[in-house]
Amino acid sequence: MAIPPAVNRPVRTIERAIEIMEYLKENDTATVSEMTDHLDCAKSTTHRYMKTLAANSLLVEDGNEYQLGIRFLDYGEVARNKYRLYDEAKPRVDELAEETEEKIWCAVEEHGRSVHIYGAQGKHSVQTYARVGHRNYLHQHAAGKAILAHLPDSQITETIDRHGLPGRTPQTITDRDELWEEIETIRDRGYAFNFQESVEGLHAVGAPITDENDVAIGAISVSGPASRLEGPFLRDELPTLLLGVVNEIGINMAHP
Amino acid sequence: MAIPPAVNRPVRTIERAIEIMEYLKENDTATVSEMTDHLDCAKSTTHRYMKTLAANSLLVEDGNEYQLGIRFLDYGEVARNKYRLYDEAKPRVDELAEETEEKIWCAVEEHGRSVHIYGAQGKHSVQTYARVGHRNYLHQHAAGKAILAHLPDSQITETIDRHGLPGRTPQTITDRDELWEEIETIRDRGYAFNFQESVEGLHAVGAPITDENDVAIGAISVSGPASRLEGPFLRDELPTLLLGVVNEIGINMAHP
DNA sequence: CTCCTGATTCAAGCTACTCGAACAAAACAC
DNA sequence: GTGTTTTGTTCGAGTAGCTTGAATCAGGAG
Known part of the structure; x- marks a missing residue:
């Protein structure tokens, strides 16, 4: 990979x-x-x-x-169905969207970047630049950082070397040392935050779906306006919810 | 086109x-x-x-x-979003799937073939070869025939000349004259049936979404096992339901 | 009408794509 | 272990075929 x-x-x-x-x-x-x-x-x-x-x-x-x-739809759909993750994650992503009423994304890593393979919107979810198929830098968003932190160090270095750390908003982490610190934090607590690092005014939480070796095979994120995603809801409630979901998906992936 | x-x-x-x-x-x-x-x-x-x-x-x-x-997902999604039809049809297709509990497809025509741009499955819906992005011959399925019948004659001829009328099951219409008769019938009643013409044991109904000139811009179909889709349910109930939906979509498309 | 902008065709030239051979690395047989 | 087979990979040389610019055609605007 x-x-x-x-x-x-x-x-x-x-x-x-x-x-x-x-x-x-x-x-x-x-x-x-x-x-x-x-x-x-x-x-x-x-x-x-x-x-x-x-x-x-x-x-x-x-x-x-x-x-x-639209012939591309065909190729895209075939590519997506290669990921067993898609089948496992889709129903939970839909559920999460219903529950949280915010935007939920499922992303995977490919070639050192993230790709949104599925998304569902809740009642109040906001529209951003993101869409299914969108390719993103791993360090710029919650799901991406969650994935990044759960890759082997060598692969992290390789990814940074290859793609650099381009900024997107003033809050985006563009410093290598700072990113490594952030990665440590994410590893410790098991999930990642995104405070306006990809879009101004947008907060998000992302948690990785990992295999038996604790290596990320994808991630799920919840994102919404900073005004709604804050305080204990953002800090505790959403992470707990997310961790439950990604654990469940991880277990299902490990035991087909 | x-x-x-x-x-x-x-x-x-x-x-x-x-x-x-x-x-x-x-x-x-x-x-x-x-x-x-x-x-x-x-x-x-x-x-x-x-x-x-x-x-x-x-x-x-x-x-x-x-x-x-999965980079193709990106291209595919961009291509799909070009069709305003997608936005209009998606919610109704979801509703139809819920109501009928069968498989619903929305298809458009591109280069003389049909492409499924969106699908939703009801509780009992069957899995076939079809999937989003799938390209199909127009004469082989309900949605395709509905589209075909609502194209200008010149374009129908052109399409047949270009792609021929390959068979898929013994029931597929492979004769030009027979197809033209079928087209007349479909034009008269406003929707198309598919009796095991694409998959053995599968029946379907398809109705075209047309623009102000009565030219097809797409179609919606309901398909399911021949054992469930039969009698008055197939002949009357489903067509009425479908026509209501496609009319609504057509009107919304005409008046943005 | 003329002028302009765009798509499209075509012959000629030369770029760069194709080929085959040679190498490396892995898998396998024995 | 060695030899054999099968795989991916590299590289120089030759020419297929890609690129080009000019010429032609089609459509609109003034």
Whole structure:
């Protein structure tokens, strides 16, 4: 897992095709000309790329505009179902959302980053940038920090070396030493907090789902406005609730 | 929409990369050697392809085995959220699943095929090959036929020409004339049935969601075992329920 | 009407993708 | 233990095919 992705001689054609997908993910829609400005090649090349992708349903063209095709849903769903965690976690995440009335996420680690594999919203839950499939830096949010703290030290170092510690809000931990301290704290108490470290005004708690060796295979988090998630509710009640859930999931994962 | 994907000179490199993804979708996991047998090129080439894809998190390697990365979830989710239909349909699909206790699907048309963009299961719903993101021939299932019947004739012809009418069960309609008759029937009554045409022992009803010009933008279906979905329940009750829902969605779509 | 902007096609040139051979590492047979 | 087989991986050379820029076509605006 988390192998450095240094390829000897990557295929540039593939990399550029991915750049197109990535650009469309960020910008929803683009024309050949617009994409040409973004890539570094001739317009005819971009045109050929996009037509090829569209012919295979990865892109959909609507007039001169291209966007991502829902064929990706298929690949995404297959990838997600690889994780047994998804099946185990989904019902509990739904329950948690109902109980807490806040936003619940289940995340896993892949390539040193976190991916939200499932989310459920409670009555009052807030909408943030996050969505299913969203890739995130581990150090920037509660679930990610919970995972990070429950990885072997070597893998933590590797992850930091590889991705650095980019900030997101003024509260994000961007200092290595500070992060290691935080990791110690998280290891001691068994769960992680996020005080406006990913989004201003947003608090969260995250607890790891671990295997028999106490290594994280994922995490669950509750997040909501700082005004609601505070005091004993945030400090005691939610963590207790979360720990119960992740323990249960962990046990179910260990004994299929 | 539904433009023939004939590209003048497709980029073979991209096409082969997609073949790798497709193979992994079908077979869950593969090694370089296994993939080489499948593709028609040197092992070193396959190796370079897969390493490049893995370096970009589209593939994940676990030892010598590769599988699809959950990065696709991200792309898939973005693509799905393009469809306003998804937001409108999701809550009603959930309700229908609760009410009927059967499996409900919401599908859209893309490139002459259908894609399940959302599904919900009721208490008794059966598991079939279908899953979110699944691409299907329009003529093989209830939702697809409902969509097909509510497309312009020219587009229907185009679709049949492009994809043919492959069978799936002995009941699948594989004859053009027969399909056109069926389309007329569906147009008259406003919804479509599926009598074991996609899966043996499975019945379904599908109704189209149409825009102001009565052109389909998607469809909703209820499916379940032939033993439960029969008689007046299948013939009258379910269609009435479905029509109510799709009308409501259609109106909401037209008046945002 | 002309002008402009965008998509699309095409021949020619040369980049970089493909190949096969060679190496390394692991699994296996005996 | 050694030899054998199977796997992933690297690298130089050759040429397939990708890239390019110019030319053409399509649509809108003034």
